[in-house]
Amino acid sequence: MPMIIQPRPFNLRKTLTVLAVLIVAMYFYYQRPPPLRFWKISGEVWSAYSVKFTDHHMEQPDVVQLKADIDALLNKVNHLMSTYLPDSEISRFNHSTGLDPISISPEFAEVMTRALEICELTGGVFSPSLDRLINAWGFGHQGARREPDAAALAEAMNLAGCDSVEVLPGYLLRKTKPGAAVNVNALVEGWSVDRVADLLETRGVTNYFVEIGGEVFARGMSEKMRPWRVGIDRPVDNAAPGENYDLIVEVDNLGLATSGNYRKFTIAENGEKVSHLLDPRTGRPATSSLASVTVLAQDTATADALATALFVLGREEGLSFVEKLTEVDAAFIEHAEGDSFTTTFSPGFEEHLLKD
Numbered sequence: 001m002p003m004i005i006q007p008r009p010f011n012l013r014k015t016l017t018v019l020a021v022l023i024v025a026m027y028f029y030y031q032r033p034p035p036l037r038f039w040k041i042s043g044e045v046w047s048a049y050s051v052k053f054t055d056h057h058m059e060q061p062d063v064v065q066l067k068a069d070i071d072a073l074l075n076k077v078n079h080l081m082s083t084y085l086p087d088s089e090i091s092r093f094n095h096s097t098g099l100d101p102i103s104i105s106p107e108f109a110e111v112m113t114r115a116l117e118i119c120e121l122t123g124g125v126f127s128p129s130l131d132r133l134i135n136a137w138g139f140g141h142q143g144a145r146r147e148p149d150a151a152a153l154a155e156a157m158n159l160a161g162c163d164s165v166e167v168l169p170g171y172l173l174r175k176t177k178p179g180a181a182v183n184v185n186a187l188v189e190g191w192s193v194d195r196v197a198d199l200l201e202t203r204g205v206t207n208y209f210v211e212i213g214g215e216v217f218a219r220g221m222s223e224k225m226r227p228w229r230v231g232i233d234r235p236v237d238n239a240a241p242g243e244n245y246d247l248i249v250e251v252d253n254l255g256l257a258t259s260g261n262y263r264k265f266t267i268a269e270n271g272e273k274v275s276h277l278l279d280p281r282t283g284r285p286a287t288s289s290l291a292s293v294t295v296l297a298q299d300t301a302t303a304d305a306l307a308t309a310l311f312v313l314g315r316e317e318g319l320s321f322v323e324k325l326t327e328v329d330a331a332f333i334e335h336a337e338g339d340s341f342t343t344t345f346s347p348g349f350e351e352h353l354l355k356d
Helices: 014-029 060-081 089-095 106-121 129-137 150-158 185-202 300-315 315-322
Strands: 037-044 048-055 166-169 172-174 207-212 215-219 228-235 245-251 252-260 265-267 274-275 290-297 329-335 341-345
Touching: 037 166, 048 060, 048 150, 048 172, 060 089, 060 106, 060 166, 060 185, 089 329, 106 150, 106 166, 106 300, 129 150, 150 185, 166 265, 185 215, 185 252, 185 300, 207 245, 215 300, 228 252, 228 290, 245 252, 245 341, 252 300, 290 315, 300 315, 300 329, 315 329
Parallel strands: none
Antiparallel strands: 037 048, 048 207, 166 172, 207 215, 215 252, 228 245, 252 290, 265 274, 290 329, 329 341
16 A cells, blocks of 8 residues: 655744744855955065055955055155156256255155154254265265265255255245255155055055065054064174064054164275264264164154164163153164173063063
């Protein structure tokens, strides 16, 4: 006798429950964020750069476009503010004669405005008007390293002050002294780091690390889910970057820059080291027991410029100066006996050090 299978009665409540569970499961499946990806971009324009970041949404074509935009930004900065390019905006200004205002780009105007602010802040120890002095010593784009005679030194120093140029409304730059020439190399690298960081922010990236020529801005967490870490090189003459770290700093929403005399220097005929960092007060290379200064600030342009100024000031005067500032800290690494070094920190710097 054939078996007859009776259909189960339709259970509306159970069916609705199963459907509800499926709908909720699908909702949460499609609402979950995409997987976190770690990206790294590197290249070289006037200096090598590295950008690292984590993101949930970018795909490979987006990152390729981001790199193209970074390269375009840095190439534009180079063509505006490189003293090594004869047709750059800064070179055309430096070669101009007379005292009439000259129209400049918004970017150059912004950099010069900030440079002159820091010049006033440091009493002229940092100055954007050092191009004549830099070239008099042979550290710029005009010839080999040399020591200027007294007349050339006096002329260059007369043009090195904060009052040698002025930024006027409407993106105008004017020389107040005939023959004045500007050089923003001690600030523009840090400023460029800040602009790349701004570019990342416009793409919705909030966890990133930007480095150009050793100057850094970092925000948020690294791919290892911890604050970004920056190694501060032990300032041994001619050591390769990253060969041996003296300090490791954790950086979050801060700019970091280091100035020193352990990579860019020459040796005089008497055997003394001649630093490329010049003291506008004397017109001569900065001399002290310092090997390097690292600065933390709210932006990398400020950190970059102040690292130069603090190196010129020296540890004692520099520490006194930085302690009067807000949201700025510094580490001063000095030569000690033999091949050793000692480090002095401003009060807030140590809280950023990686603890053993």
